[in-house]
Amino acid sequence: QVQLVQSGAAVRPPGASVKVSCMASGYTFRNYVIAWVRQAPGQGLEWMGSISPYNDNKYFAQKFQGRLTLTTDTSTSTVYMELTSLRSDDTALYLCARDVDTDVSDYWGQGTLVTVSA
């Protein structure tokens, strides 16, 4: 069965960076784009960016340009999301998701809570 398993919760001080992993299993990793979506406490979902493990094409929401890095490791079927220069308003649940169609996600990771606090 398709599974996306994310790394554990992280706490970072303002200005630091965080790297979250998303390990895929149960399907051919290279065939599906992986998206990253975040959800601040009590807020709606916000798309951050997407990466294709097939050709390494990447797409970023404008607000994260320059702060967001997406990478893949095809040997372990893992996608990494790194966000730098963290601010308090980056405190959120970060989710990876598999895109079954362009920008439509059918399977999601369990989420990684990132807390930015001094």
Add this chain to the structure above:
Amino acid sequence: DIQLTQSPSSLSASVGDRVTITCRSSQAISTYLSWYQQKPGKAPKLLISSASGLQSGAPSRFSASGSGTHFTLTIASLQPEDLATYSCQQNYNRPRTFGQGTKVEIK
């Protein structure tokens, strides 16, 4: 960016009630709209794609319709396990955007 506005923001209904949630887009998006269900403490689950396509495994009491700028999600007979937040999302163009969510509670 395309703005999606859901109404209501929350609702409380009884088991067996018919529930309708609306999603309006700031511009026409054809049928490039999906609906997600997010239960408390869980990741979102894709319910509907292409405005009206029920995902495999989703209960048949869920249905959706719409095109252009006006979309609806209907739960024909609300069940206790439908307690969740429902969000619409457009994939007409990037960036994909989501509605703010509708929280459904059971009376």
